[in-house]
Every structure is written in C-alpha cells, then in structure tokens.
Amino acid sequence: xxxxxxxxxxxxxxxxxxxxxxxxxxxxxxxxxxxxxxxxxxxxxxxxxxxxxxxxxxxxxxxxxxxxxxxxxxxxxxxxxxxxxxxxxxxxxxxxxxxxxxxxxxxxxxx
Amino acid sequence: xxxxxxxxxxxxxxxxxxxxxxxxxxxxxxxxxxxxxxxxxxxxxxxxxxxxxxxxxxxxxxxxxxxxxxxxxxxxxxxxxxxxxxxxxxxxxxxxxxxxxxxxxxxxxxxxxxxxxx
Numbered sequence: 637x638x639x640x641x642x643x644x645x646x647x648x649x650x651x652x653x654x655x656x657x658x659x660x661x662x663x664x665x666x667x668x669x670x671x672x673x674x675x676x677x678x679x680x681x682x683x684x685x686x687x688x689x690x691x692x693x694x695x696x697x698x699x700x701x702x703x704x705x706x707x708x709x710x711x712x713x714x715x716x717x718x719x720x721x722x723x724x725x726x727x728x729x730x731x732x733x734x735x736x737x738x739x740x741x742x743x744x745x746x747x
Numbered sequence: 748x749x750x751x752x753x754x755x756x757x758x759x760x761x762x763x764x765x766x767x768x769x770x771x772x773x774x775x776x777x778x779x780x781x782x783x784x785x786x787x788x789x790x791x792x793x794x795x796x797x798x799x800x801x802x803x804x805x806x807x808x809x810x811x812x813x814x815x816x817x818x819x820x821x822x823x824x825x826x827x828x829x830x831x832x833x834x835x836x837x838x839x840x841x842x843x844x845x846x847x848x849x850x851x852x853x854x855x856x857x858x859x860x861x862x863x864x865x
C-alpha cells in the first residue's frame with residue numbers, strides 16, 4: 637500500500653535549535669517525494685522536492701531508500717519557520733501523478 | 748506566477764441544497780486539476796483528478812454523483828456538492844498542475860473553501 641507517515645503531530649523547538657521533521661513512506665515503485673508547507677492563514681505551498689536536491693529557506697531533505705525516509709532538516713530554526721509541514725509522495729495514476737499526503741507536523745519555534 | 752484561486756472562500760448552505768465551488772488557475776494553463784478534502788486537524792485526502800475536456804477520475808470511496816466535477820477549460824474546474832448534508836461539511840482545496848514546462852507534476856494549491864451544511 638502507498639502511504640506516507642509523519643509520526644509527530646507537533647514539534648516544538650527553541651529558536652536556533654536544529655529541526656528534523658520525520659517522514660517515512662511506503663511505495664512499491666520509485667518514489668518521488670515532496671515537502672509542502674502551510675503558514676498560518678496561507679495556502680499550501682511547495683517547499684522542496686527530492687529530485688531537485690536543493691535547499692530552500694535553509695531546509696534540506698534527503699531521500700533514504702534503505703530506510704524509506706525523507707526527513708526534513710534545518711540546522712538552526714527561526715521563528716518564521718513555524719508552520720504546518722506535510723510530506724507527500726507522488727504516485728503515477730494513469731496520465732497524471734497524484735499526491736499522497738502525510739498527516740502533517742506542526743512546527744512551533746519558540747523565541 | 749502559478750496562482751490558483753478558489754471561490755467562494757466560505758459558504759454556508761441548508762441541507763439538501765447544492766453548492767458549486769470554482770477553482771481557477773490565474774496565470775497559467777492547467778490541463779490537470781485536483782480536488783482534495785481536509786477534515787479538521789487531518790491531512791488532505793484526494794477526492795478526484797480533473798482533466799480538461801474529459802471526465803474526472805474519482806478516488807475509491809468518493810461518490811461521483813455526489814461530487815460533480817467539471818473541467819471545461821484550461822483555467823477552470825468546478826466542484827458541485829449535490830444535495831449537501833452536514834457530513835459534507837469540510838474544507839475543500841483544489842490544486843492545478845502547470846504544464847508549461849519544468850516539473851509538470853508540481854501542484855499549486857488554492858486557498859481552500861470552507862463548506863458548512865446546516
């Protein structure tokens with residue numbers, strides 16, 4: 637079964653502390669994984685995707701196929717990072733790639 | 748660029764009535780649009796995939812006669828909740844794929860529509 641698991645509903649850290657938001661997936665094919673972010677009262681937006689291997693707003697995520705994980709990391713958290721983070725898996729559904737979302741993790745960065 | 752709008756942002760209706768929600772890609776053409784439903788404090792659940800000019804593809808467990816989807820143009824898809832009941836109350840979110848180049852499966856999300864059925 638195709639599934640995305642985010643084990644933490646809430647992650648609270650202090651400003652300047654390292655952050656790791658966990659994401660594990662279950663997928664029989666070659667996965668394409670994403671992190672989406674939703675700031676307060678804003679729409680969902682793409683943060684990064686594993687295929688581009690880039691760092692956005694200081695966040696990085698490495699696909700580990702052995703551990704079936706795609707954890708999101710940032711070395712020093714900022715207050716403006718406080719938001720809801722969703723890990724998502726793209727699965728091919730005919731002519732279209734569809735997204736399967738995890739349940740999300742609320743990151744709260746304390747001053 | 749890549750902005751998706753939804754209208755209305757919130758709607759309250761009586762049980763038994765139908766409600767239409769519009770999803771528009773404002774500055775790009777989207778051959779594919781997606782409709783999601785989000786319950787409070789839960790994740791987004793894909794309801795259906797809408798392709799311009801063809802019938803929508805519904806996910807398992809989603810009633811296609813209940814949730815009518817029309818994708819009449821490359822910039823507009825509509826979701827009509829027919830004979831709405833209180834259990835249909837939810838947050839409905841659409842997204843659209845920009846097919847003009849780059850990553851064709853990047854989805855851009857609308858702000859969502861809060862539906863409350865009394």
